[in-house]
Amino acid sequence: MQRQQRSTADQLVDEAVTALPDDAVVSREVHENAPAVVIRADRIRRTLSTLRSEVGFDHCSCVTAQEYEDCFETVYHLTTYDDRTCELSVVVPTTKDDPVSESAAPVYPTAEWHEREAYDLVGVKYEGHPNLRRILLPETWQGHPLSMNYDRNQPQIVSLSEHANPIKEDSRQGDTMFLNIGPHHPSTHGVLHLEVVLDGEQVIDVEPDIGYIHRCEEQMCQQGTYRHQIMPYPDRWDWGGAGLLNEWAYARVIEDLADIEVPEYAQVIRTMSAELSRILSHLLFTAMYALDVSGEFNATFMYGFRDRDCVQDLLEDLTGQRMMFNYFRVGGVAWDVPEPRDEFFENVRAFTDDLPRKLEEYHDLLTSNEVFQLRCVDTGELPSEVAKQYGVTGPVARGSGIDYDLRRDDPYGYYDNLQWDVVTEDGCDNFARVLVRLREMEESAAIVEQCVDLLTDWPEADRTCQANVPRTLKPSGECYRAVEGAKGELGIYIRADGTETPARFKIRGPSFSNLSALPAMAEGEYIADLVATLGSLDTIMGEVDR
Amino acid sequence: MTMSASRVWGDDSNQEVTCIACGETLDREDAREYDKHGDRWSRKGKKFEYRCKPCDRECCHQNRDGLEEALVTAEAGRTDRKTFLRRFCELTAENSNPN
Numbered sequence: 001m002q003r004q005q006r007s008t009a010d011q012l013v014d015e016a017v018t019a020l021p022d023d024a025v026v027s028r029e030v031h032e033n034a035p036a037v038v039i040r041a042d043r044i045r046r047t048l049s050t051l052r053s054e055v056g057f058d059h060c061s062c063v064t065a066q067e068y069e070d071c072f073e074t075v076y077h078l079t080t081y082d083d084r085t086c087e088l089s090v091v092v093p094t095t096k097d098d099p100v101s102e103s104a105a106p107v108y109p110t111a112e113w114h115e116r117e118a119y120d121l122v123g124v125k126y127e128g129h130p131n132l133r134r135i136l137l138p139e140t141w142q143g144h145p146l147s148m149n150y151d152r153n154q155p156q157i158v159s160l161s162e163h164a165n166p167i168k169e170d171s172r173q174g175d176t177m178f179l180n181i182g183p184h185h186p187s188t189h190g191v192l193h194l195e196v197v198l199d200g201e202q203v204i205d206v207e208p209d210i211g212y213i214h215r216c217e218e219q220m221c222q223q224g225t226y227r228h229q230i231m232p233y234p235d236r237w238d239w240g241g242a243g244l245l246n247e248w249a250y251a252r253v254i255e256d257l258a259d260i261e262v263p264e265y266a267q268v269i270r271t272m273s274a275e276l277s278r279i280l281s282h283l284l285f286t287a288m289y290a291l292d293v294s295g296e297f298n299a300t301f302m303y304g305f306r307d308r309d310c311v312q313d314l315l316e317d318l319t320g321q322r323m324m325f326n327y328f329r330v331g332g333v334a335w336d337v338p339e340p341r342d343e344f345f346e347n348v349r350a351f352t353d354d355l356p357r358k359l360e361e362y363h364d365l366l367t368s369n370e371v372f373q374l375r376c377v378d379t380g381e382l383p384s385e386v387a388k389q390y391g392v393t394g395p396v397a398r399g400s401g402i403d404y405d406l407r408r409d410d411p412y413g414y415y416d417n418l419q420w421d422v423v424t425e426d427g428c429d430n431f432a433r434v435l436v437r438l439r440e441m442e443e444s445a446a447i448v449e450q451c452v453d454l455l456t457d458w459p460e461a462d463r464t465c466q467a468n469v470p471r472t473l474k475p476s477g478e479c480y481r482a483v484e485g486a487k488g489e490l491g492i493y494i495r496a497d498g499t500e501t502p503a504r505f506k507i508r509g510p511s512f513s514n515l516s517a518l519p520a521m522a523e524g525e526y527i528a529d530l531v532a533t534l535g536s537l538d539t540i541m542g543e544v545d546r
Numbered sequence: 547m548t549m550s551a552s553r554v555w556g557d558d559s560n561q562e563v564t565c566i567a568c569g570e571t572l573d574r575e576d577a578r579e580y581d582k583h584g585d586r587w588s589r590k591g592k593k594f595e596y597r598c599k600p601c602d603r604e605c606c607h608q609n610r611d612g613l614e615e616a617l618v619t620a621e622a623g624r625t626d627r628k629t630f631l632r633r634f635c636e637l638t639a640e641n642s643n644p645n
């Protein structure tokens with residue numbers, strides 16, 4: 001199966017390289033996940049444009065910048081929404097003394113934010129970028145923290161001028177008003193700052209200002225050893241309950257790099273626990289979104305938290321934790337399901353047995369409520385074409401009719417052996433995104449039930465929770481792998497240089513790309529709908545700022 | 547007067563139900579809900595039945611989409627048992643290998 005996929009991928013790359021301008025390709029490489037072509041820095045736009053329009057790479061999943069001893073490098077991880085297993089890495093080296101390459105933003109609008117981050121943290125400049133400035137760190141920051149010559153001891157002066165009233169000196173009489181939403185505002189779900197320009201009640205410009213909880217997650221992972229020290233971090237990228245899904249992202253990439261095969265029994269436990277984690281995250285969305293839309297929906301908020309507690313009890317029994325689970329291990333899971341097993345399985349079954357009735361209540365309270373419908377139907381419109389341009393994934397993409405889910409399209413774990421469906425809605429509005437998440441809980445519950453049946457009957461002699469993994473892992477190679485997180489495609493790129501720690505650890509948080517589409521969704525709409533639209537993205541700032 | 551947590555939900559707990567498989571009467575809380583159409587997620591206008599946990603464990607929980615059509619095509623109840631089983635197995639094999 002994998003060999004067949006590989007040969008299809010090779011064909012695709014041959015097709016891609018043939019379509020490219022002769023003078024653009026410098027050489028070819030092989031990354032663990034995908035073939036790679038090395039492209040001249042001044043031929044990027046033509047190259048990507050050809051790859052997008054002629055070969056069909058319509059999804060720029062991630063952009064990674066890094067510095068080597070002798071050069072800087074930007075890697076564009078391309079794939080397609082129709083076939084996630086078709087992947088191509090476009091590698092763009094630039095000189096050490098003047099790291100400038102063409103910007104990909106005119107071809108893939110999602111690259112605009114990714115390149116800003118690459119400039120901010122690594123220091124690569126992108127020619128032709130519409131707005132190349134820092135994105136995570138304050139404008140006044142000196143140096144680029146992930147570059148080799150960065151002085152960590154130099155003092156920094158942070159004026160946070162973005163908090164100043166930008167029209168204080170403006171004495172003109174006009175009809176527009178500048179409004180700061182956040183960084184401390186309940187509807188921003190953490191620390192997000194939106195710079196909004198209003199014309200009456202209409203939003204004519206909105207600019208997300210992010211980075212308030214940037215915690216150097218990539219750097220911290222680069223300092224951790226593969227075997228045990230990195231796994232706790234992914235939990236911290238999402239405090240909404242999706243931690244286990246995030247742990248799987250790291251597990252998947254390191255297991256591919258180090259060529260570790262996870263026992264089937266552990267795969268089933270992973271699949272079951274990950275889907276409980278997804279339900280936990282979607283319930284948080286439902287609870288919080290009800291409040292975002294109207295304070296009248298306080299009851300729904302209470303219901304949501306009550307049901308979350310049921311899931312948290314189950315996950316606490318399994319992992320020992322209610323939020324920062326740290327349950328996955330490289331090569332499997334930390335331990336087996338708790339004893340007595342039957343009691344644990346009965347508890348899980350009791351939850352899934354009760355869920356249909358509870359979800360009906362959410363539909364009664366929210367989706368069939370006229371006030372809720374007024375606020376959500378036909379607001380925050382995101383057509384599928386626009387969503388693809390911004391690299392939108394997860395329930396947000398599926399609410400725009402994009403049939404894309406890594407659990408099915410780039411299978412991992414035990415999903416391939418279970419019966420479930422990818423949920424899509426064609427509404428492209430806030431309402432569609434709510435429906436997708438509510439229906440996805442049904443599918444997750446179906447997956448959990450099937451896993452419980454499998455685990456119950458699993459022969460005692462074959463209950464292996466972890467593969468035999470060496471105490472010290474020193475893999476080599478480059479790999480970008482992603483899983484279907486609660487918010488969408490959560491990808492991790494690792495460049496392993498044969499040491500115990502990654503040379504580069506890049507995180508592709510789905511909320512980062514999803515949030516970059518906010519201006520396209522909210523501009524032209526009413527200010528009140530902006531809050532409903534932002535909430536419908538279900539962003540978690542932990543994986544946006546990292 | 548305090549209401550128990552489950553009563554707040556306005557649900558059907560604290561009721562007694564009968565297992566449709568073994569006929570035993572038990573508390574709703576100890577039973578599993580059963581839908582003869584195999585879709586408990588669509589609930590409007592439906593009345594659900596119940597099974598006790600041991601009976602529920604013995605039954606198949608797989609999706610039953612297309613089962614009714616397969617039974618009719620295999621002439622369930624209209625032909626002898628052996629012919630029906632052979633036809634049903636053929637249909638199942640066809641459905642699992644669409645190519």
